[in-house]
Each structure stands twice: as C-alpha cells, then as structure tokens.
Amino acid sequence: MNLDLSSALLPVPTGAYQISSLPTERSLAFSLVVPTYNESRNIGQIVEILTQLLDQALPNDYELIVVDDDSPDRTWEVAQRLLPTYPQLRVMRRQSDRGLSTAVIRGWQGAHGEILGVIDGDLQHPPEVLLKLLHALRTGADLAVASRHVEGGGTSDWGFIRRFLSRGAQLVGLIILPGVVGRVSDPMSGYFMVRRSAIAQCLLNPLGYKILLEVIGRGQIQRIAEVGYVFQERQAGESKVTWKQYVEYLVHLVKLRSRGRISRLNETFQIGRFLRFGLVGLSGFVVDMAAFYFLRTSFTLGIARSTILSAELAVVNNFCWNDLWTFGDVAREQPKKRQRLKRFLKFNAVCLMGIILQTLLVSAMYDLFQISEFVAKPIAIAIVTFWNFWINLKLSWRVTDVQ
Structure with a gap:
C-alpha cells in the first residue's frame, strides 16, 4: 500500500491557543498527544506500546497524535510510515513554531477526545500508568497527574544536582505561585490527562516545557488526582533539558501570577x-x-x-x-x-x-x-x-x- 505522506499530515491549527468544546461529529473518549523532537529512534516503540495498551482499554475510541517540531532526524516522517499499521495514529508536523507546551496545545486543538492527555515520546514516562490516569478521569477527576513524589513514584537514576534543581524549582514555584504549584505534588510533571470541558474556551498562554502549570492556572480544575510513577532514564536520543528551561519556568510563573490572569486560585490560609x-x-x-x-x-x-x-x-x-x-x-x-x-x-x-x-x-x-x-x-x-x-x-x- 502506497501512502501519500504529504496528504497524511494533520493540519496545524493557527491563531489563539484555545481548546474548543468537544465536537459533535467524530468524538472520541481519549486523545493522547506525543510531542516530539529528534525522537526517530523511539517513536516506533512508543506508538506500538501505547496502541497495545489503548486497544484493550478503549478499542476504537481513542487517537494518538504525534506533534513533531520539524525534527532534523525527520521524526515526523518515521511516524507517518507507521500510519498503515496503526489506524488510530495521526501525525502533525510544525514547521514554524517550536516548544513542547505549544506543541501539546496544537495537538489538543486538532483532537476529538473528551479526555486530553500528554506523554513524552522518549519512553521516560512508563506507558502503563496511562490506565491508572484514565481510571481517575473516569471516576470524577478533572485532572489526573502522574507524580514522582507520591506513593509508588520516584526517579530511576537522578544525581544530586538534578534532584536539587528539580526540588529547588518547585520551592521557588511555591513561593511565587502557591495557589497553582501547591495544588499538586509534582508541578513539573509533563505526564497527565485533563478533561476537555475543564480547559475548553480558556485562553492559554504557554511558555517553555511546563504545560501542567498553564492547565491548572488557567483552567477550571476542581478535582485533581495523582498517580505515582518512576521516571525512567532515556533509552535513545539526547536529553533536551537545559538551563533555558529553568529560566522559562520562572518567567512562566511570573506571567501566571501577574495581572489576574489565573481563573481560579486556591490559597486558603489554614x-x-x-x-x-x-x-x-x-x-x-x-x-x-x-x-x-x-x-x-x-x-x-x-x-x-x-x-x-x-x-x-x-x-x-x-x-x-x-x-x-x-x-x-x-x-x-x-x-x-x-x-x-x-x-x-x-x-x-x-x-x-x-x-x-x-x-x-x-x-x-x-x-x-x-x-x-x-x-x-x-x-x-x-x-x-x-x-x-x-x-x-x-x-x-x-x-x-x-x-
């Protein structure tokens, strides 16, 4: 079967970073976005694992959306070649924009799921935790977060410096924005699911890698659930975490804090x-x-x-x-x-x-x-x-x- 790669691409949404309400036609239970950049060596394996899990949990009622930022290693093209094998897979190639947070939102804008999720494309997020997160959303949560800091969570092989920076960033967040950062045990997590209705029509203003802060800060999030997971070491490719991400994180906190942009604060002093x-x-x-x-x-x-x-x-x-x-x-x-x-x-x-x-x-x-x-x-x-x-x-x- 020959596949026309150019026509198989999912159109990239433009305009404001705003999620629409659930479409009446072709609605699905779940849409999972996999943002990628230079993940050609991992993408085939993660698509296979995710498909096996979700085919059992949500047969024919989910979609996987790979959103690639025009990777030099042509991750998007590798993903497209998988389309005949995985009918639930969709691929989006962004050629003008960059950044994990905006990639996730663009993917959600093109999604049809009642529940929207995100998982890294480097296999550092264990896919089997998806089922626990889905269960939390199905039993009433608006947001379900995979956390390294609750029972069953942890990091596989982080050194002291990396742990110190992670905890230090969290502490700074608690000082600047306690009503958002303090609502979850792992505000730096990039592995979570949210009910579409909780963020639909909210004008998002993402920056950097920490999309979870944007969702909590600007969405209508009532009930939150957490599931422990162990952050795995990368199996292939190179880490993209640099000092720039920490700077963007601090700027993002200040932006969320300023000018009353947060739709809901929970800073009740006990x-x-x-x-x-x-x-x-x-x-x-x-x-x-x-x-x-x-x-x-x-x-x-x-x-x-x-x-x-x-x-x-x-x-x-x-x-x-x-x-x-x-x-x-x-x-x-x-x-x-x-x-x-x-x-x-x-x-x-x-x-x-x-x-x-x-x-x-x-x-x-x-x-x-x-x-x-x-x-x-x-x-x-x-x-x-x-x-x-x-x-x-x-x-x-x-x-x-x-x-």
Whole structure:
C-alpha cells in the first residue's frame, strides 16, 4: 500500500491557543498527544506500546497524535510510515513554531477526545500508568497527574544536582505561585490527562516545557488526582533539558501570577493549622532555651556548639509535635519510616532556610532602616514563622487538593 505522506499530515491549527468544546461529529473518549523532537529512534516503540495498551482499554475510541517540531532526524516522517499499521495514529508536523507546551496545545486543538492527555515520546514516562490516569478521569477527576513524589513514584537514576534543581524549582514555584504549584505534588510533571470541558474556551498562554502549570492556572480544575510513577532514564536520543528551561519556568510563573490572569486560585490560609504550628514553635523555643542553658552550665560547651545542639533539639521537638498534631492527618496517610525520615529532613532544611532568612531580615531592618534589633528580631520571627508554616505545608507535609 502506497501512502501519500504529504496528504497524511494533520493540519496545524493557527491563531489563539484555545481548546474548543468537544465536537459533535467524530468524538472520541481519549486523545493522547506525543510531542516530539529528534525522537526517530523511539517513536516506533512508543506508538506500538501505547496502541497495545489503548486497544484493550478503549478499542476504537481513542487517537494518538504525534506533534513533531520539524525534527532534523525527520521524526515526523518515521511516524507517518507507521500510519498503515496503526489506524488510530495521526501525525502533525510544525514547521514554524517550536516548544513542547505549544506543541501539546496544537495537538489538543486538532483532537476529538473528551479526555486530553500528554506523554513524552522518549519512553521516560512508563506507558502503563496511562490506565491508572484514565481510571481517575473516569471516576470524577478533572485532572489526573502522574507524580514522582507520591506513593509508588520516584526517579530511576537522578544525581544530586538534578534532584536539587528539580526540588529547588518547585520551592521557588511555591513561593511565587502557591495557589497553582501547591495544588499538586509534582508541578513539573509533563505526564497527565485533563478533561476537555475543564480547559475548553480558556485562553492559554504557554511558555517553555511546563504545560501542567498553564492547565491548572488557567483552567477550571476542581478535582485533581495523582498517580505515582518512576521516571525512567532515556533509552535513545539526547536529553533536551537545559538551563533555558529553568529560566522559562520562572518567567512562566511570573506571567501566571501577574495581572489576574489565573481563573481560579486556591490559597486558603489554614488558620487552625497555623495556630497549632505556632504553639509547637513556642514549645520549641522553650526546649531550645532549656537545652542551651543545660549544655552551657552542666557540660560547659562553647556557645557555638551549645547553640547548634540546642537548636537541633528544638527542631526535633517541633518536628515530632507537628508530625503528630499539626499535620497529623497527612502523616497518618504516610506512616512508613522512610516517609517520616524524608519529612524530617525536609523540615530541617526549611528551618535552616528560615534561620538564614531571619538573620537577613534582622540585619536589613537594623542596617538599612535603623530599626532596633530588639524590635527587628520579633518582626523577623513573625515573618519567618509564616514562611516556615507555608513551605512546610506545601513541601514537608503535602496538603494538596489531590485524591
């Protein structure tokens, strides 16, 4: 069978990045977009795996849409040659635009599915997780996210630097845009599904690689579900993650935050939890001062060592009470020793950042504004208490909307 490759291409939508409502003709249950760039060595395998999975789950009721950014290795052409074998496959070749987020949206604009999804074309997202995400959407979720940071999730072989950058980007996001970034445990995920009705007619303004932030920030997302997955190492091709993606991520956060563009914010400040957190902090202050006095007088340790040890004892005290009381509902859902240890290490890191922040605030108020250190100190403590609570709420004890 001869295939006319030029006529087989799916037309590239133009104009605003806006998803239409579900078309009445030729509607499908599910459309999955696979954005690609130089993935000719992977595309055949991922199409085969996805087809096998979806043929069983949604026979004749789905489509795969490969959106290629005119790859030099001609990924789009390799994908087109698969069309006779895989009737559910469609291929779009973008020759003027670039970028993962816009590729996903253009693919969704040409899709016919009630549920819209995205998965990487490099086999780093395990395809079998699709079935769990589909189940979440079918049981009422508006958005289902594959997460590396919930039970069953992780990374296969990431080094310290890559983990640090990923977590650091998430922390920055929590500070700039807590009402969006804080709604999911893995806001950097590029593997998710969304109900079309939740983003239809919303004017999207994507930037860079993190399309999930755009969906949460501008869509009408009520219920969110998360499914754990282990991020795999690339089997073929080269990674496209560079410093530029981190810069685009920061710019995207600022764009979402500015000028009231977000359609729905969920930044409810949990007063009851904050009061418990404050009481625990007060008990930590008592432990800190008592331990400091005991170490100085009974063990005659130096000031520096006494300060460090007493502060750490206070951190341990605060963590235990917060884990048991302040965030007890969350902790009981994550009872394993390893999970508790991870929460403790995060709590320590947040407290250390709080100490640094407090020092900078006191110094700034004293040196720049000539505010007495005895006035500056309690102001800084109050600010840092809010900081510690909010970051721990979103990072150490994940209090999110997810099911």
